[in-house]
Amino acid sequence: MSQYLILIYEDEAGWATADQATYDQVMKGHLTFSENNASSVLGGNALQPNGTATSIRKDADGGFAITDGPFAETKEGLGGYYLVEAADLDEAIAIAKQVPASFGGVEVRPIRVFD
Amino acid sequence: MTVAAEVADAHRHEWAFVLAATVRVTRDLDLAEECVQDAYARALTVWAASGVPANKGAWLTTVAKRRAIDLLRRDAALRRRLPLLLDEQPETVPPTVQDDRLRLILICCHPALAQEAQVALTLRLLCGLTTAEVARAFLVSEPTMAARITRAKKKIANAHIPFRVPPADELPERVDAVLTVVNLLFTTGHTAPVGDGLVRRDLVERALDLSRMLRVLLPADPGVAGLLALILLTDARRTTRVAEDGSLVLLKDQDRTRWDRNAITEGIALVRDALRCRPPGRFALMAAIAAVHSEAPSWQDTDWREIVSLYDLLVQLWPSPVVALNRAVAVGQAEGPAEGLRALDALATEPQLAGYGYLAAARADFLARLGRTAEARTAYGEALLLTENTVERAFLETRLNRL
Numbered sequence: 001m002s003q004y005l006i007l008i009y010e011d012e013a014g015w016a017t018a019d020q021a022t023y024d025q026v027m028k029g030h031l032t033f034s035e036n037n038a039s040s041v042l043g044g045n046a047l048q049p050n051g052t053a054t055s056i057r058k059d060a061d062g063g064f065a066i067t068d069g070p071f072a073e074t075k076e077g078l079g080g081y082y083l084v085e086a087a088d089l090d091e092a093i094a095i096a097k098q099v100p101a102s103f104g105g106v107e108v109r110p111i112r113v114f115d
Numbered sequence: 116m117t118v119a120a121e122v123a124d125a126h127r128h129e130w131a132f133v134l135a136a137t138v139r140v141t142r143d144l145d146l147a148e149e150c151v152q153d154a155y156a157r158a159l160t161v162w163a164a165s166g167v168p169a170n171k172g173a174w175l176t177t178v179a180k181r182r183a184i185d186l187l188r189r190d191a192a193l194r195r196r197l198p199l200l201l202d203e204q205p206e207t208v209p210p211t212v213q214d215d216r217l218r219l220i221l222i223c224c225h226p227a228l229a230q231e232a233q234v235a236l237t238l239r240l241l242c243g244l245t246t247a248e249v250a251r252a253f254l255v256s257e258p259t260m261a262a263r264i265t266r267a268k269k270k271i272a273n274a275h276i277p278f279r280v281p282p283a284d285e286l287p288e289r290v291d292a293v294l295t296v297v298n299l300l301f302t303t304g305h306t307a308p309v310g311d312g313l314v315r316r317d318l319v320e321r322a323l324d325l326s327r328m329l330r331v332l333l334p335a336d337p338g339v340a341g342l343l344a345l346i347l348l349t350d351a352r353r354t355t356r357v358a359e360d361g362s363l364v365l366l367k368d369q370d371r372t373r374w375d376r377n378a379i380t381e382g383i384a385l386v387r388d389a390l391r392c393r394p395p396g397r398f399a400l401m402a403a404i405a406a407v408h409s410e411a412p413s414w415q416d417t418d419w420r421e422i423v424s425l426y427d428l429l430v431q432l433w434p435s436p437v438v439a440l441n442r443a444v445a446v447g448q449a450e451g452p453a454e455g456l457r458a459l460d461a462l463a464t465e466p467q468l469a470g471y472g473y474l475a476a477a478r479a480d481f482l483a484r485l486g487r488t489a490e491a492r493t494a495y496g497e498a499l500l501l502t503e504n505t506v507e508r509a510f511l512e513t514r515l516n517r518l
């Protein structure tokens with residue numbers, strides 16, 4: 001078995017304007033997802049909005065450039081992740097397809113294993 | 116045949132079989148390729164000394180596998196370093212789709228790889244083309260192609276894309292991705308997007324080889340039957356598409372007595388097979404359209420209404436502006452240039468057709484037939500701006516000058 005990190009990308013504007021019913025529905029979707037894949041899902045968390053993000057880059061001087069905001073310059077920001085265990089990429093993709101990322105999508109990234 | 120010709124023949128027909136069987140041992144694409152190349156090199160000397168074996172593929176597979184086992188045994192460190200491909204096969208998969216070549220082509224055309232990588236890997240791993248040959252086929256530099264292939268192989272290994280046939284419910288979608296790649300190879304070869312020759316024979320042949328292989332591996336798949344039929348029926352016209360001076364000859368003006376009758380007979384039988392599946396798939400419908408042309412005694416005596424109704428089905432199944440464009444051209448034949456032009460103008464705002472020379476060329480033809488010469492001239496000029504194939508450009512220029 002290998003481990004995969006499922007990252008959730010969503011448009012924060014969707015969350016900001018969502019009413020309570022939409023919010024409850026998405027939260028319920030996540031609960032259902034976690035229950036349906038209980039044997040594969042090892043953990044997962046919602047993240048604070050992009051505004052709370054800090055990016056750190058190595059600069060030319062060998063130090064770090066610390067900037068406010070997320071790394072990716074796309075409309076969608078990283079909104080959460082699932083860490084799942086799957087036999088291979090196909091199985092990981094099949095699980096990732098079930099993530100209710102209503103305001104964006106997900107990215108599947110294999111976890112690097114160091115020996 | 117000389118020994119060199121025997122080896123070349125085995126390279127053409129057995130490469131995928133030998134490599135796929137070797138991947139099963141190495142569970143690593145690079146190592147398998149190395150062992151298979153080694154086996155072909157040894158065949159040159161061994162076959163010259165002790166004769167060509169009756170079953171060349173089996174001989175090459177044995178030699179390549181033995182080399183792989185040898186390398187892996189000798190080098191435990193190498194074995195540990197390999198990010199092994201997973202190949203556990205669920206028992207639900209019927210044995211007919213258990214062929215290693217199917218696993219190999221499914222890996223090459225995996226949806227997690229970019230399509231340009233899928234095409235490159237298929238040519239390299241299934242057809243045994245060198246990186247330089249693959250680069251030439253797609254008119255990119257060799258280092259660019261080498262980087263593309265290396266990146267794709269790394270992704271296969273590191274993301275654990277499995278060497279496995281997916282379960283039955285996922286198989287049709289995965290096979291469709293394979294058919295898309297083979298069709299792309301064929302269309303790229305059939306009308307080279309850029310360059311001096313209209314046809315790239317090498318790519319057409321590879322696409323035909325691959326679809327024949329798929330037909331053996333998946334005899335019950337209607338999409339495979341449809342694609343093979345489409346390729347056979349379209350390629351049956353190859354000798355009549357270009358005149359002796361290298362200029363383009365339209366379907367309308369081709370000498371139909373010179374079409375390849377054997378290919379047409381085989382293609383039509385496959386179309387019947389493919390159409391048995393309801394609703395018919397896109398390749399089956401495209402092949403059916405090609406079959407109507409194959410059976411027509413002339414352009415004028417073509418059953419255009421049948422072609423339009425096949426396009427109607429195809430547009431529903433595959434709402435692509437390019438398909439709609441072809442439908443509009445058929446409408447123009449079935450109902451006259453004014454109707455054809457109306458159908459074309461409905462597509463004028465399609466962003467996907469904005470840079471597509473065939474739309475302007477089709478408009479130009481209908482306008483010319485309606486006697487609207489000045490507008491036809493503008494449309495041919497527009498088509499010329501969008502066309503990079505030398506043979507096609509020459510054709511459009513002739514049309515423009517004739518107005």
